[in-house]
Amino acid sequence: MSEPATVKMVEYADAGAEVRAVYDDIMATKGIDFVPNAWKTFASHPPTLKRLWYGLKEVMAPGALDPKFKEMIAVAVSATNGCDYCTRSHTAAARKLGMTDAEYGELLAVVGMFNQINALAEAYKIPVDAVFMKPFGAGPSPVPQGDGEAPSS
Amino acid sequence: MSEPATVKMVEYADAGAEVRAVYDDIMATKGIDFVPNAWKTFASHPPTLKRLWYGLKEVMAPGALDPKFKEMIAVAVSATNGCDYCTRSHTAAARKLGMTDAEYGELLAVVGMFNQINALAEAYKIPVDAVFMKPFGAGPSPVPQGDGEAPSS
Amino acid sequence: MSEPATVKMVEYADAGAEVRAVYDDIMATKGIDFVPNAWKTFASHPPTLKRLWYGLKEVMAPGALDPKFKEMIAVAVSATNGCDYCTRSHTAAARKLGMTDAEYGELLAVVGMFNQINALAEAYKIPVDAVFMKPFGAGPSPVPQGDGEAPSS
Amino acid sequence: MSEPATVKMVEYADAGAEVRAVYDDIMATKGIDFVPNAWKTFASHPPTLKRLWYGLKEVMAPGALDPKFKEMIAVAVSATNGCDYCTRSHTAAARKLGMTDAEYGELLAVVGMFNQINALAEAYKIPVDAVFMKPFGAGPSPVPQGDGEAPSS
Amino acid sequence: MSEPATVKMVEYADAGAEVRAVYDDIMATKGIDFVPNAWKTFASHPPTLKRLWYGLKEVMAPGALDPKFKEMIAVAVSATNGCDYCTRSHTAAARKLGMTDAEYGELLAVVGMFNQINALAEAYKIPVDAVFMKPFGAGPSPVPQGDGEAPSS
Amino acid sequence: MSEPATVKMVEYADAGAEVRAVYDDIMATKGIDFVPNAWKTFASHPPTLKRLWYGLKEVMAPGALDPKFKEMIAVAVSATNGCDYCTRSHTAAARKLGMTDAEYGELLAVVGMFNQINALAEAYKIPVDAVFMKPFGAGPSPVPQGDGEAPSS
Numbered sequence: 001m002s003e004p005a006t007v008k009m010v011e012y013a014d015a016g017a018e019v020r021a022v023y024d025d026i027m028a029t030k031g032i033d034f035v036p037n038a039w040k041t042f043a044s045h046p047p048t049l050k051r052l053w054y055g056l057k058e059v060m061a062p063g064a065l066d067p068k069f070k071e072m073i074a075v076a077v078s079a080t081n082g083c084d085y086c087t088r089s090h091t092a093a094a095r096k097l098g099m100t101d102a103e104y105g106e107l108l109a110v111v112g113m114f115n116q117i118n119a120l121a122e123a124y125k126i127p128v129d130a131v132f133m134k135p136f137g138a139g140p141s142p143v144p145q146g147d148g149e150a151p152s153s
Numbered sequence: 154m155s156e157p158a159t160v161k162m163v164e165y166a167d168a169g170a171e172v173r174a175v176y177d178d179i180m181a182t183k184g185i186d187f188v189p190n191a192w193k194t195f196a197s198h199p200p201t202l203k204r205l206w207y208g209l210k211e212v213m214a215p216g217a218l219d220p221k222f223k224e225m226i227a228v229a230v231s232a233t234n235g236c237d238y239c240t241r242s243h244t245a246a247a248r249k250l251g252m253t254d255a256e257y258g259e260l261l262a263v264v265g266m267f268n269q270i271n272a273l274a275e276a277y278k279i280p281v282d283a284v285f286m287k288p289f290g291a292g293p294s295p296v297p298q299g300d301g302e303a304p305s306s
Numbered sequence: 307m308s309e310p311a312t313v314k315m316v317e318y319a320d321a322g323a324e325v326r327a328v329y330d331d332i333m334a335t336k337g338i339d340f341v342p343n344a345w346k347t348f349a350s351h352p353p354t355l356k357r358l359w360y361g362l363k364e365v366m367a368p369g370a371l372d373p374k375f376k377e378m379i380a381v382a383v384s385a386t387n388g389c390d391y392c393t394r395s396h397t398a399a400a401r402k403l404g405m406t407d408a409e410y411g412e413l414l415a416v417v418g419m420f421n422q423i424n425a426l427a428e429a430y431k432i433p434v435d436a437v438f439m440k441p442f443g444a445g446p447s448p449v450p451q452g453d454g455e456a457p458s459s
Numbered sequence: 460m461s462e463p464a465t466v467k468m469v470e471y472a473d474a475g476a477e478v479r480a481v482y483d484d485i486m487a488t489k490g491i492d493f494v495p496n497a498w499k500t501f502a503s504h505p506p507t508l509k510r511l512w513y514g515l516k517e518v519m520a521p522g523a524l525d526p527k528f529k530e531m532i533a534v535a536v537s538a539t540n541g542c543d544y545c546t547r548s549h550t551a552a553a554r555k556l557g558m559t560d561a562e563y564g565e566l567l568a569v570v571g572m573f574n575q576i577n578a579l580a581e582a583y584k585i586p587v588d589a590v591f592m593k594p595f596g597a598g599p600s601p602v603p604q605g606d607g608e609a610p611s612s
Numbered sequence: 613m614s615e616p617a618t619v620k621m622v623e624y625a626d627a628g629a630e631v632r633a634v635y636d637d638i639m640a641t642k643g644i645d646f647v648p649n650a651w652k653t654f655a656s657h658p659p660t661l662k663r664l665w666y667g668l669k670e671v672m673a674p675g676a677l678d679p680k681f682k683e684m685i686a687v688a689v690s691a692t693n694g695c696d697y698c699t700r701s702h703t704a705a706a707r708k709l710g711m712t713d714a715e716y717g718e719l720l721a722v723v724g725m726f727n728q729i730n731a732l733a734e735a736y737k738i739p740v741d742a743v744f745m746k747p748f749g750a751g752p753s754p755v756p757q758g759d760g761e762a763p764s765s
Numbered sequence: 766m767s768e769p770a771t772v773k774m775v776e777y778a779d780a781g782a783e784v785r786a787v788y789d790d791i792m793a794t795k796g797i798d799f800v801p802n803a804w805k806t807f808a809s810h811p812p813t814l815k816r817l818w819y820g821l822k823e824v825m826a827p828g829a830l831d832p833k834f835k836e837m838i839a840v841a842v843s844a845t846n847g848c849d850y851c852t853r854s855h856t857a858a859a860r861k862l863g864m865t866d867a868e869y870g871e872l873l874a875v876v877g878m879f880n881q882i883n884a885l886a887e888a889y890k891i892p893v894d895a896v897f898m899k900p901f902g903a904g905p906s907p908v909p910q911g912d913g914e915a916p917s918s
Contacts, residue, residue, distance in 0.1 A: 004900045006699070007716075009900075037279050041279045044717065052273070064253060064259050065256055073264065077263075077731075080425055081272075082428040082694050086270060087428065087431060088286065088431065089285045090267075101504075103217045106216050106217050108507065109212045109510075110223050110226045111226065111425055112425050116418040117236075118234040118239050119386055119536075120201075120414060121191065123417055124194045125156065127157065128242070129242070131245070132242045132244075133241065157592060157593075158594055197407070200517065230425075233731055240771070255810075262810065262816075264731055270724070271727065272691055273720060276687070276691030276699060288466055288468075309586065312853065313869075344576075353870070354877070358877075364659065365568045365569055369565050371566065375528065382535045386539045387539060387847065388847050390580075392573065394592065396573075408522070413524065416518055419514060421540065423497075423542075426507075426511070428542060431462065433496050433544075434544050435496050437551070439616060441618055441619055442619045442656075534888070538884055541883075547890065563657075564656065564659070568663075570885070576877070578845055581847040617891055617892060618890050650886065654889075675867070677868055681834065688845075689841055689842075689879040692845045695883035695886050695887060696893060697886040697893050700897040704897045715829045727846065728817075730842065734848060736771050737771050738802050738803050739768065740850050741802050741854070744853040
């Protein structure tokens with residue numbers, strides 16, 4: 001898309017010290033040598049740039065889940081919301097982290113299926129089974145005897 | 154929720170042979186001894202019951218991605234869509250398949266973050282960087298030199 | 307749901323002449339003897355009550371499309387948006403206008419399928435075929451030679 | 460839009476026998492002589508291509524509802540979700556099946572109105588009237604005495 | 613975007629008297645000398661043009677809230693829905709009415725934050741605190757002792 | 766709603782020092798003497814609790830926009846997303862900050878109207894007028910001569 005953002009993007013050369021420090025951390029963290037348009041756009045409001053970057057960096061860091069999985073979740077959310085920029089940039093990011101053709105195909109198959117089932121659950125107003133109501137971590141035996149949709153091995 | 158569905162749910166005892174066969178496959182595949190409300194609701198229109206169940210079974214089967222990951226994708230999509238039934242049932246399913254507290258916390262952190270960033274990408278109308286436009290599988294070197302948001306290791 | 311609305315609903319007995327006139331027209335137009343909660347809620351802001359009621363009355367009146375079809379469209383939109391009140395009230399309205407079990411089953415099958423395909427079209431960023439770009443009514447031959455998804459007879 | 464899909468689309472000439480069989484059925488069923496981009500994209504993951512095409516073919520076939528109506532439902536869902544590809548392709552498909560200017564104008568009027576009312580129902584948290592809670596097909600007298608929004612004749 | 617609308621837009625020169633009267637009121641009300649594409653598109657169905665324009669004019673007029681604030685609400689809603697046309701046109705409108713860079717930055721920060729928190733509230737199925745359930749205007753003391761998220765001064 | 770969250774909420778008495786410090790700041794900042802359920806839920810994953818609370822506190826603080834306006838934006842976003850918890854809690858918060866009945870009525874009228882117009886803009890695929898494409902802050906004369914929907918004074 002050649003249409004401009006709604007604000008003037010802040011180029012590195014025009015950025016103040018505070019914004020440059022974030023840009024430097026973005027490039028170092030990602031191992032890239034350019035600042036993606038998302039960050040040049042958010043820099044139009046420096047508190048937003050900082051809150052989003054440091055929040056995203058924390059959320060996407062390796063932890064209980066690995067970064068490739070996290071990028072794939074980002075694709076699932078972005079596609080469900082219909083966000084063009086995020087779908088493209090996180091699909092590229094997941095590929096860079098090793099997502100294969102087969103993994104991508106299965107990821108989107110799940111995304112498509114649940115957008116379908118979500119709409120039908122809302123349309124039919126399906127009552128929630130009592131077994132699904134137990135909160136996670138609420139006691140010594142949090143695993144229900146049966147579940148809803150998970151094919152068990 | 155005690156509100157009824159918009160249709161009369163089909164109990165096993167009242168189901169015809171075609172519906173019972175699907176119910177039996179659902180219970181056998183999942184290793185449960187009851188039919189969740191979703192399937193009793195979809196059974197009000199048997200072609201829907203069959204298309205959804207056999208489609209879901211195919212999509213959620215182990216493949217390039219494992220079933221726990223697939224259930225977590227289902228949670229991400231269902232939460233983004235605000236679907237009550239699906240969020241609860243697939244959160245329960247992912248727990249049954251071994252999702253830990255820490256994994257669940259990180260999953261939702263990613264889901265929340267990208268709902269935020271998606272909205273801002275749409276609000277600011279961020280132009281897509283050219284580097285994100287290359288289609289997956291389009292040539293011998295599909296990996297871009299730099300990506301958008303993925304923290305590289 | 308027994309939870310209250312965010313505003314005090316305006317009962318007929320407490321309504322002023324302006325609101326009562328709308329309530330009377332609602333009941334006469336629909337052939338019912340009570341004021342549904344939606345209208346008692348909108349009456350908390352009389353300009354909203356009037357704009358919505360007279361707008362809805364115009365839009366849902368018989369015209370090129372018949373009222374049953376229009377109620378079914380309302381169900382499709384409301385389910386896609388996940389709106390509880392609207393899904394229930396318009397499902398009831400479509401039933402009252404004669405929607406059969408089979409019609410309802412097929413309606414929701416279409417609603418579910420397109421929520422799936424919409425998400426996948428956004429995920430894969432499918433380019434629009436040139437043939438789908440011709441505006442409706444733009445010339446003597448508005449019908450494309452081929453289309454996208456319509457099974458032709 | 461000239462932006463590419465996130466995957467390499469599979470052209471007929473490059474497709475294997477399994478994919479070609481689906482392409483042939485798509486063209487024969489629709490009476491067209493080209494494969495729309497949606498299917499060339501889904502073919503990047505053959506199980507997705509097959510599940511979606513045979514599912515869609517079943518759902519959109521003539522039944523209790525006619526195909527033109529079904530395409531119009533597809534437009535309503537796609538517009539509500541803001542899906543570019545689907546909105547354009549199914550608007551074209553509905554036109555090919557005979558949707559008139561007047562029908563299209565009324566369809567979108569309903570779509571717009573319910574996107575408005577859905578948002579307000581969610582904003583005001585309107586409690587569902589008890590009369591709308593009775594499930595469809597739950598007994599010998601499923602038709603409520605009064606409904607919510609349907610103008611009766 | 614150079615892609616056409618799905619209908620032929622109605623130019624002033626080609627419009628009938630009824631449509632021209634609306635166009636004249638639009639230009640006079642807004643103090644502009646052209647008809648934006650939205651209205652030329654809605655004019656393809658004159659009842660829609662009239663209902664939307666006179667509805668919008670009423671809703672956006674100065675009242676308890678000032679027009680700049682109302683345009684900013686329009687931006688918040690449009691960004692949340694991912695609507696390209698509306699996001700751009702109402703961002704431009706709010707700027708024309710005096711929205712500053714700082715106001716715009718804060719507006720979008722709030723929009724982003726609540727898209728995040730909304731998704732998490734849906735994901736975790738947070739129960740509503742009883743104190744938030746009291747309807748507005750329901751008695752002499754509608755102000756709760758404590759609230760949810762509002763930083764008090 | 767009496768349904769539990771998907772996690773065990775963390776009560777003050779059971780919280781560790783880190784979580785208690787956040788809880789104390791929440792109560793002090795808001796001037797309330799209880800911890801709303803949202804925060805007790807987010808505390809199931811302490812990094813989420815901290816990132817959301819300190820992010821929200823920064824975003825909602827008085828700045829170029831006043832807190833009441835910010836809470837009203839939160840209501841607009843939450844209603845558009847159909848988020849029950851957020852709609853109720855931020856409606857209560859805006860009331861506490863002085864939002865009047867008339868302001869609330871007008872707020873929701875705008876929210877409803879733009880959910881309608883957004884859907885129609887997506888349905889008709891309205892091309893963006895060139896005049897709306899100029900980025901904010903891109904030069905000495907950022908104000909277009911004409912805008913789209915803003916009624917000028």
